[in-house]
Amino acid sequence: MRLITRLIPRLVRSRRRISFVSSTSILISLIIILFVINHNQESKVSLNKPVKTHVKQLVLSHNVTTLFQKTIPIPKKITWPLDEQGRSLKTDFLVLDWTGFFGAAAGEGERVQCPSSNAMFTWTRQQNRIDDIDFIISHDAGAGSSIPFDRLSLNKDRQQYTMAFIIESEVHSSTGDAWARFNFKMTYNLDDSYPEPATYFDMNPFIIDLLKPPVVPFESKDKQADVVWIISNCHAHNGRELFVQQLMLELKVDSYGGCLNNRQGYGARMVDNFAAYKNYKFVIAIENSNCQDYVSEKLILAVSSGSIPIVAGFNGRPDYRRYMPEHSYINVFDYSSIKELANDLKRIGSNKTLYESYLWYKKHDNDISKLREMPLNEKLKHLADTIGSNTTMMIDGIAAKEKSENKVCKLIRFVRQTPWQEISAHKKTARADSSIACLPGRCIMNYFDSPQKKTSTTIRS
Numbered sequence: 462m463r464l465i466t467r468l469i470p471r472l473v474r475s476r477r478r479i480s481f482v483s484s485t486s487i488l489i490s491l492i493i494i495l496f497v498i499n500h501n502q503e504s505k506v507s508l509n510k511p512v513k514t515h516v517k518q519l520v521l522s523h524n525v526t527t528l529f530q531k532t533i534p535i536p537k538k539i540t541w542p543l544d545e546q547g548r549s550l551k552t553d554f555l556v557l558d559w560t561g562f563f564g565a566a567a568g569e570g571e572r573v574q575c576p577s578s579n580a581m582f583t584w585t586r587q588q589n590r591i592d593d594i595d596f597i598i599s600h601d602a603g604a605g606s607s608i609p610f611d612r613l614s615l616n617k618d619r620q621q622y623t624m625a626f627i628i629e630s631e632v633h634s635s636t637g638d639a640w641a642r643f644n645f646k647m648t649y650n651l652d653d654s655y656p657e658p659a660t661y662f663d664m665n666p667f668i669i670d671l672l673k674p675p676v677v678p679f680e681s682k683d684k685q686a687d688v689v690w691i692i693s694n695c696h697a698h699n700g701r702e703l704f705v706q707q708l709m710l711e712l713k714v715d716s717y718g719g720c721l722n723n724r725q726g727y728g729a730r731m732v733d734n735f736a737a738y739k740n741y742k743f744v745i746a747i748e749n750s751n752c753q754d755y756v757s758e759k760l761i762l763a764v765s766s767g768s769i770p771i772v773a774g775f776n777g778r779p780d781y782r783r784y785m786p787e788h789s790y791i792n793v794f795d796y797s798s799i800k801e802l803a804n805d806l807k808r809i810g811s812n813k814t815l816y817e818s819y820l821w822y823k824k825h826d827n828d829i830s831k832l833r834e835m836p837l838n839e840k841l842k843h844l845a846d847t848i849g850s851n852t853t854m855m856i857d858g859i860a861a862k863e864k865s866e867n868k869v870c871k872l873i874r875f876v877r878q879t880p881w882q883e884i885s886a887h888k889k890t891a892r893a894d895s896s897i898a899c900l901p902g903r904c905i906m907n908y909f910d911s912p913q914k915k916t917s918t919t920i921r922s
């Protein structure tokens with residue numbers, strides 16, 4: 462339009478040279494051309510109204526093929542089919558990522574397959590599509606408090622669910638009633654999660670890591686020190702660095718990380734940790750806080766290196782028997798003093814027979830390369846056969862609860878197997894506060910400083 466207003470005075474000024482008829486016809490054709498262009502643009506936008514933002518992206522990126530591929534699969538007519546029992550018959554779900562995950566987010570229109578239920582889902586970040594979505598996913602419950610829960614339906618016509626998840630400890634993430642608004646609460650807590658936990662463990666590689674032979678044999682382990690520690694958070698809630706400092710007075714501990722560093726050669730990256738861990742007899746794998754079931758990649762990495770993990774679990778916070786075979790780790794809370802612990806580490810580290818007794822579950826007839834190819838349920842059978850019925854804690858613990866698939870796929874499998882009425886009736890609960898789920902701050906040193914510790918109910922490994 463600005464073009465026309467600029468053109469009109471110019472045409473009027475040149476009226477002496479151009480006849481009135483010809484200038485009028487030029488003006489009329491210009492108006493027609495501009496109208497057609499403008500109308501085309503508008504109709505293009507209105508055709509794609511539900512995906513308006515994509516049109517903008519499309520114009521910006523000129524990447525027409527991929528963007529159309531991403532936007533086309535979104536179902537036009539939403540149906541909510543159920544079987545007679547009220548279980549979802551959908552095979553294509555729409556999932557809204559409400560919060561993103563540590564600055565990263567699901568890709569708009571990204572499709573994910575869920576082989577366990579022969580279904581798939583599409584990610585969206587468009588909060589205005591709330592009437593079409595099947596699940597809203599929130600990282601941490603506090604961050605999802607802006608979700609319009611009242612606008613969601615859970616009835617025979619439409620089943621919309623909310624889920625909040627977290628894999629940080631109660632000390633470092635939200636607890637309390639914010640969690641009781643969500644249909645599904647997925648945390649690392651094996652019992653408190655519904656329908657399944659979201660843990661650090663992928664059981665497929667973890668079972669292989671447990672059953673495979675030690676990466677470095679006893680004779681080739683580091684000669685300077687038996688124990689390694691690589692940590693960058695030097696102010697952990699449980700005060701583990703104070704404990705390691707005292708342990709260092711009793712025996713040699715090589716620390717490559719940012720805390721109490723006394724040796725160089727490995728960085729703090731995970732691959733470096735593995736490279737260092739495998740050369741030592743013991744790996745300190747103590748978490749930053751002592752909470753129910755809070756066991757992170759620290760243990761997983763120690764296990765994959767084939768060295769014996771040194772852990773800290775007291776009064777079920779956490780209970781390592783739910784994650785490991787018995788007699789496969791050293792629990793610092795099994796000792797009444799740091800000196801006693803250090804002497805036991807020296808004793809175990811200097812006797813090959815004794816040391817290898819902590820790796821007893823690696824002696825079996827399974828062919829590891831065949832095991833790798835097996836589906837998870839087969840792997841689990843072999844694990845149970847190998848570690849025996851004396852380690853039911855682990856079989857009933859992480860091995861039973863972690864299905865090692867995408868969190869949304871866990872939900873899809875569940876809603877396709879469970880009547881919506883049952884899910885709707887499930888009592889939503891708060892997440893226990895850190896004062897209940899976790900031991901108090903500085904708990905490791907409090908334990909060793911306390912004269913009563915010998916009467917306490919420690920978990921023996």
Ligand SMILES: *[C@@H]1O[C@H](CO)[C@@H](O)[C@H](O)[C@H]1NC(C)=O
Pocket residue numbers: 524527
């Ligand atoms: C279009 O986007 C895809 C990924 O989204 C990328 O692989 C491809 O190179 C892009 N093509 C062009 C021409 O930018």
Ligand SMILES: *[C@@H]1O[C@H](CO)[C@@H](O)[C@H](O)[C@H]1NC(C)=O
Pocket residue numbers: 787788821848849851852
């Ligand atoms: C578990 O059972 C196996 C096989 O029966 C046995 O060798 C091992 O010593 C047992 N472990 C413990 C901790 O009892």
Ligand SMILES: *[C@@H]1O[C@H](CO)[C@@H](O)[C@H](O)[C@H]1NC(C)=O
Pocket residue numbers: 812813814815
């Ligand atoms: C080494 O440990 C084994 C198993 O505990 C034990 O039988 C043996 O006596 C120990 N050897 C020495 C030299 O202490």
